[in-house]
Amino acid sequence: MLTALLVMTGIALVLGAALGYAAIRFKVEGDPLVEKIDAILPQTQCGQCSYPGCKPYAEAIAKGDADINQCPPGGEEGIRKLADLLGREFKPLSEEHGVEKPKAVAFIDEQTCIGCTLCIQACPVDAIVGAAKQMHTVVEPLCTGCELCVAPCPVDCISMEPVSETVQTWKWKYPVIEIKAAA
């Protein structure tokens, strides 16, 4: 009886120690699910989801605090991907968080700019260059189109310009069969 107890206790201790060691040794840094969700999000860092950036939103989704349909820049496709990843049902974009728009970049009217640096401070990806009392300008390839710089501008010199298609970004269309009018 006593031997059996001792043996069981011994096994429990050994296994417990092994598990405890493994928990420390093979600890997963960060939440891999958060990384996966973050990879789907468009990284505009616009805050339209009501979280301060894509990563916090990804964390909130992983925790279950936020729904998957709060990201307007990601659009319907983003929601579908999130639904696939998380095994949830697809739902349309929540209207209170905004609407899906074609990609645009910020444009500063350099004639009007007074050099207040407010937009520089607002830009989440440091895509605006300029200095106090100097003209500012947007580095177009870096702009994510988050619109965060539009509101702080005191002279309203920032507008969002839709990105036009170029020969390099042009895409072949999905082949469709033209339906001819019946003669």
Added chain:
Amino acid sequence: MIGRLFSFSGGIKPDAHKNESAGSPIQPAPLPSRLVVPLRQSTRATARCIVQPGQRVLKGERIGEPEGFLGTAVHAPTSGTVVEFGRHTMAHPSGLETRCVVIEPDGEDRWIEHAPFDYQGASREQALGWLRECGIVGLGGATFPSHVKVGKGAGIDTLILNGAECEPWITCDDRLMRERAADILAGAAMLRELIGARALLVGIEDNKPEAIGAMRAAASACAGDVSVVPVPALYPAGGEKQLIRVLTGIEIPYGKLGGDYGVQCFNVGTAHAVYRAIGHGEPLVSRVLTLTGNVERPGNWEVLIGTPIDQLLPLAGPKADTDRYLMGGPMMGFALPRLDVPVVKGSNCIISASPSLFPPPPPEQPCIRCGECARACPAELQPFELYWFSRAKNFGKAQEYQLFDCIECGCCSYVCPAHIPLVDYYRFAKSEIWAREREKSAADQARERFEFRNYRQEREKEEKAAKLAAKAADTRAKLAEAPPAGGTATAQPPDISAEEDPKKALIAAALARAKAQKAAAQSNDTGTGVAQEAELSAADAPPLAPSDTPPRA
């Protein structure tokens, strides 16, 4: 000499339609009323404009400076005046605009001073730079910059000249080989020397006996190991990987180029352009173009780059029932979005299409997986699988089935009994995948920049705090050391530790300093005694200094 020929799998034999235009010699096209020279000659690279409207240019003068690794220079095709620098429709299936230099010819066609380039005396880099400055790109249609191709890969053993011209209707390379064989081989010899190859193989489809004869005659006068090899006429024998396979038996795997296997391939037109550039110092300003199809006078013309297509068409006289124009061949070409688009370096043929010559395809039917397309595919893919995945927008799976090995030759669509426009699906899938990759890399960049910005803000905050603390400590030390200004009646700095709140301490110190100064000024102005001053400061003190520390008199 070459022992035997190999073969690639698949391929088709469409009606060649070469006879229409093959008999007519190359003639120089008349000068158009204006030339629209796109600075972007291919989707890959563009050039920067270095001329201004109103400026006079000579034939061969540089108007565009190469930009980027894949860029090549662009030159004025004739002498005249630059009248505009603006956006014009490009010869591209999208019909989008690109920046063009518009030149009004003065009719003199006067060359800029040019001299042959001594490529044997120059270093390899200089020679490559020369090709780049002369705007030499592959004239087979892909317009890949030749200096990059020549510069790539060491230990290349064989140079292949591609004279296969496998697409139906096109005869510009055929005529070029018949008429300028010696120049082509001279250019090929230069290319061979530049890439350090030993052997030179010229692959020509066997349906061009005159071209083979002319090239053979010219080759017999050439030094070194040159062989002209007739290859069986089978579309797409002119594909780079296919021609290399036929001539050398080397099968280039996915993601590799001929240069990785000791073989480099150039079009015969490119070799000719290289000869003009090095042997005469002439940049690439014109090319041979076939005008054929549903026209009265099919022929081959030496056309200046930038000539609007609608000014060329009267040379051939399109018939009344022409409904559209194709640029390139019927297999891989595209319908021109507009007729005022200019000829670019990669334009080899304009086909006038009519419903009788190119009947509209019968309605698309469902795929029954008959496998005809897989038998025809020269890249040994399974087109029907690619079709399913592209159609279902399952792009990951399409890539697994090697979508990017597809050369878009159109063999599968040609043989498909269900008349499915297969290549359209592959093009759609490819451009979607590229767009996604662009978005992905943009998102990764944005994430990185956002994280760095957060880190930077954090760091700046810390630095600011540290600076403030240091300054506060510094001021306190100074105040403690310095003899009390304004005599004995200086209010002590309030006893707040800097560790607690450096900012508060700093403000308190500044206030104390200001007070001392004020007191000193007062004593000077009014001549009040020290005792009075002390009283004044005592009266002032309570709101600032704690009341339990009365100022010392």
